Amino acid sequence: MKIQKICCIGAGYVGGPTCSVIAMQCPDIEVTVVDLSQSRIDEWNSDEHLPIYEPGLKDVVTKCRGKNLFFSTDIDSAIHAADLLFISVNTPTKTFGLGKGRAADLKYIESVARRIAEVVESGEKIVVEKSTVPVRAAESIQRILKANTKPGVSYQVLSNPEFLAEGTAIQDLISPDRVLIGGEQTSGGYKAIDALASIYEHWIPKHKIIKTNTWSSELSKLAANAFLAQRISSINSMSAICEATGADVNEVAHAIGTDSRVGPRFLQASLGFGGSCFQKDVLNLVYLCEALNLPEVAAYWQQVININDFQRRRFATKIISCLFNTVTDKRIGILGFSFKKNTADTRESSSIYVCKYLLDEGAQLVIYDPQVSREQIISDLTHPIISEDPERVERLVTIATDPYKALSGAHALVVCTEWDEFRGYDFQKIYDTMAKPAFAFDGRGILDAEHLLELGFHVEVIGKVVRKNNMIPITPPAEN
C-alpha cells in the first residue's frame, strides 16, 4: 500500500514537529495536521511565531508549508482524504475518578477514534497511535472503530510511539536512534507496518526501524521513559549522598558513565526532572502494574517519582536553611522556569515546585526565563494544585525581562534551568548589586562555582560540597 496522504490529529509538541519533518523528507506525500484549537492552527500558519519554540522548527515549516504541509481545523476533510492517520493528541494524567493522579486520561484518544469511524466512508485506513498510551490501548481503538465501521471500510491500528525530546526535536526526528512500529501479527498487520515503515525509509536507514507486535511497542515507550527517568532519580539520589560526604556527583557520574555497560548520558544531577512525559508515563506504568496485580513492580517504579519529589523539596529546603532558616520577605532571583533549556514548555517543570516551596515560606520571587511568558509563569504558579491563594502569588511574584534587574537587591540567585546564556553573565556586576551575604544556588551544576566563590558568593551546587568563602586560604602579604 503506497501512502499518498497523511492526516495528523493533534497539532501539539509532537504532531507539529513530527509531521513537518515527514513533509520535508517526503515531498511526494501530502501531510495535513489538524487540531480543534483554532488559535493553535492560526499560529502554525503564521509567519510571526509558531505555537512552540523549538530550534530549527521554523525553517522546516517555512520550507514545506503550503506545498505538501498544511495546518487546518477542518478535521473531517483531512480524515476523509488520508490513507494514514496519526493520532497525536494529549494523554494527560487523570485528575479525577478511577486512577486519579496516575492513570492516563484516554478521552481525547477515544473521541478521535469515534470521529474517524464517523467520518470515514470507504477504503483501507491505517490508524497510528503516536500519542503515548497504556499497553493495549490499541485494542480499545480497534474495538471502537470495528463497532462503528461502515461497509467497505477496513482499518489497521498500529503503534508508533514518538521518542523526540523537546529542545532537540528536529535533530531527533531527522536522525532518530530508532523508529518503533508495532502492529497485528497478521498479513494485514504486516502490510500496514511496511506501509508506515516505507514513509520513514525516505530518510531513516532500514536497520533503525524496529517492527514488533502492538503490545511490545506500546510498553516499550513507557519502559523507555521509565528507564530514563530512573537514571535521573538514581544520580539524584547519589547527589544527596555526595552533599553529605564530600564526594562530587559529576566525578561519580563520569566514573560510572565510562563503564560502557552504563554509558555517559542522562546522568546529570539536577533539582529533579520535569516535562510533560516522565512523571505522567512512570505513573501510567505504576497504575498498569497495580491493575495487573503486580504491587512490587508498581512500588519499584513509584520510587522513581518519590525520589524526584524528594530532590525538588531537598533543593528548596537547602535554600531556606542557608538563608538563615527564613526567606520571608526576602527577594530571591529565579533563573529559568522552563523544564529544560531550549524550550518554552513549563509542564511539570521543577522550577514550579521550587518556587512553590519558597512562596509557601513568604519569599518574594523575581523570575527570569529567556523564553517563558509572564502569563505562563503566573498561570503555573496560581494553578490550584500549586497555590490556594492566587492573589498572594501575584503579590509575591515579579517577572523580569532582564536578568540583571531580576537579581538586583536579591539575597540569592537560584538556577533552575540550564539555559546556556546563564553561564555567560557578568557575575561581578550581579554580585555588586545583590544583598550581602550573596548566595548562589545552582540546581543544574552549570555555573563556575570557583569563580563565584572568588567574587564573594556563598555557593551551593547540587551534588557537591563547594569550598566556603571563609575556607579560602589566606595568602600572606608579600615581604619587601
Ligand SMILES: NC(=O)c1ccc[n+]([C@@H]2O[C@H](COP(=O)([O-])OP(=O)(O)OC[C@H]3O[C@@H](n4cnc5c(N)ncnc54)[C@H](O)[C@@H]3O)[C@@H](O)[C@H]2O)c1
Ligand atoms: N511533548 C513531547 O515531547 C512528547 C514526546 C513524545 C511523546 N509525547 C506524547 O505525544 C502525545 C501528545 O503530546 P503533546 O506534547 O504533543 O501534546 P499537546 O498538548 O502539545 O498537543 C495535543 C494537541 O491535541 C489537540 N487535540 C486534543 N483532542 C483533539 C481532538 N479530538 N481532535 C483534534 N485535536 C485534538 C489539542 O488541542 C492539542 O493541540 C502525548 O501522548 C504525549 O505523551 C509527547
Ligand SMILES: O=c1ccn([C@@H]2O[C@H](COP(=O)(O)OP(=O)(O)O[C@H]3O[C@H](CO)[C@@H](O)[C@H](O)[C@H]3O)[C@@H](O)[C@H]2O)c(=O)[nH]1
Ligand atoms: O541527565 C539528565 C537528563 C535530563 N534531565 C531532566 O529530565 C527532564 C526531561 O528531559 P528530556 O528527556 O531531555 O526531555 P523530554 O522532552 O521530557 O523528553 C523525554 O520525554 C519524551 C516524551 O515521552 C520522550 O519522547 C523523550 O525520549 C524523553 O527523553 C528535564 O527536566 C531535564 O532537565 C536531568 O535532570 N538530567
